Amino acid sequence: MGKPERPATISDVASLAGVSVGTASKALNGRGSMRPDTRRRVQEAAQRLSFHANAAARTLNTGRTYTVGMITTDSIGRFSIPVMLGAEDSLGAGQMSVFLCDGRDDPIREQYYLKTLLSRNVDGIIVTGRRTQARPPIAAALPVPVVYAFISSTDPEDCSVVPDEAGGARKAIEHLLATGRRRIAHITGPEHHHSAQVRATGAADTLAEAGLTLVAPPMFGEWSELWGRQAAGMLLAMGHDVDAVFCGSDQIARGVASTLGVAGRRIPEDLALIGFDNWDVMALACQPPLTSLDMDLEGLGRAAADLLLDAINGRPSPGRHTRPCRLVVRESTAIVVSQPSTAPGPLIASARPE
Amino acid sequence: MGKPERPATISDVASLAGVSVGTASKALNGRGSMRPDTRRRVQEAAQRLSFHANAAARTLNTGRTYTVGMITTDSIGRFSIPVMLGAEDSLGAGQMSVFLCDGRDDPIREQYYLKTLLSRNVDGIIVTGRRTQARPPIAAALPVPVVYAFISSTDPEDCSVVPDEAGGARKAIEHLLATGRRRIAHITGPEHHHSAQVRATGAADTLAEAGLTLVAPPMFGEWSELWGRQAAGMLLAMGHDVDAVFCGSDQIARGVASTLGVAGRRIPEDLALIGFDNWDVMALACQPPLTSLDMDLEGLGRAAADLLLDAINGRPSPGRHTRPCRLVVRESTAIVVSQPSTAPGPLIASARPE
DNA sequence: ATGAAAGCGCTAACAG
């Protein structure tokens, strides 16, 4: 437990270099002009003493802390985590440290965190959450910029960065159409869930533009494999002549795949299957591996962080910023090149990542 | 963007209350003695101005920041996240804010974060990671206390909090034995992986104490469903008369379940199946729902945070602290009460959580 | 019981 000695201060550096603290400060911050030799001497002294400016002291007179707060609306979930990591990465590169605040769906807790962050003089705040549903602004007016990531603010003037889920659904349908499917079903999450709505609407609109409709109304349920299994069973029971199922999530798609497998329907030969979220552990373990839409959450987090940095530096970008989803093609929607039946395995026309 | 006016300082409060800043400070921090009326007046004034002490200023002369850093060794993963959330929760309750630092398996990056945290004068540091394997200390000597959570330090004097994985494996085997299984196989992750080793050893030791052995040597592979499927296929092919499979992870167990299902082996009637990690999304979606071992990662994070707070307050607890795993029983190891064959569904003797 | 004053470590004016 050998506690190292008290950290060096700037005046230690100054005296070691034989200059005044003012000079030392300028030397270290590259400000003002001075004899190159002097600057070098100061820097060497700092090096020797492994001097690191005391952040509190610096903050006290610049007002800047080089910290930002990251608050989750609801708990931290599978979606918010990549967003946060992306943001942390981008901010870290910009020399900023990130305070982690888990709101846990509790508005009181959220406001407490907000107060804490403000008294710590964060330079900015990122608000995120595990759902894309818009939420009321975290506060009416704040002395620092705020960016909403993944989740958005109900105030259209607030800066939000969100995935284009409707566009993702569009890509899913276009991909199915392009690979020759026409009789498409949609199985998704709860009807009141924003993502379920947006994705279903996107799918329906895209089909309509092609002069088609879903073979049945969207099947709303839960975001679970169990629901996927049940819904697939219902779909089979309804006797529709389906050649593709677009699912609102990878978990649902896995459930669908397992029911279809048990029922003897082959994927992708008999039916194409496509999920949403590109959750690797689900999409890759699915049999066969699942085509899905990736919202690029980490990129989204990075983008949010970059917008926040810009705002902190006086270049705000108010409004809603949308980012495209990316189609990741795997076997479940592959175009089967040849034989109808017991080929040694489907011949695949498209590849998988990673 | 109506920036609110400059935040109130303690001298605003003091003058509104008609006292000096010194008095105001003492009043607000409950220090020294003073007329109750005076204290009340100051507090009201602070309230009115919604005064929040400037953290930087306070830090500058107390030296304490009421912040801690949380560094991940490797990237942030499925295991480190609950640990971090638990820690954040406990620290937040203790008025401490948490800096999030994602080391991403890069020692340079890790040391950079360490430097940053120290120059921010954090009161303490939590080191975590996604594997339980011990790692070298993050630094030889540090001016603040460090607690390792989930991961541990190779220096036995360092304070680490880790799950008792061997004990978890023991519980798994004891549960299987208690429910009448005797011919047990073990399928797990990579041989060089610490968790795989410890769990396999724990299982073997427990069996040995009962005068039994595994039906075959532990099958080491990957932490994936695919491996679970393959290994189960191999196990069937070997023709062993197995009545239970203990898997090193829930993912592996799911893979095993699916191969067994395809092969017509019923779970739990013909074979009991048990996983590890109690990853809800896997364990619950498994058919049937999977008995598993829960490492209580959030509790572990909380415990680590509490130990860190104690250390910060001068009561360190050096050494390795172990926390038990909890057996979560679901259908995959249920005792089948009755009929051998096509019952309407297994009658279950034990329950599931949540 | 209260007020005055001296810093905490640093930056940024301003002099020289």
Next chain:
DNA sequence: CTGTTAGCGCTTTCAT
């Protein structure tokens, strides 16, 4: 080009 000086907002002696 360099040194001196005045704070940033707060806590903490030390007088009164």
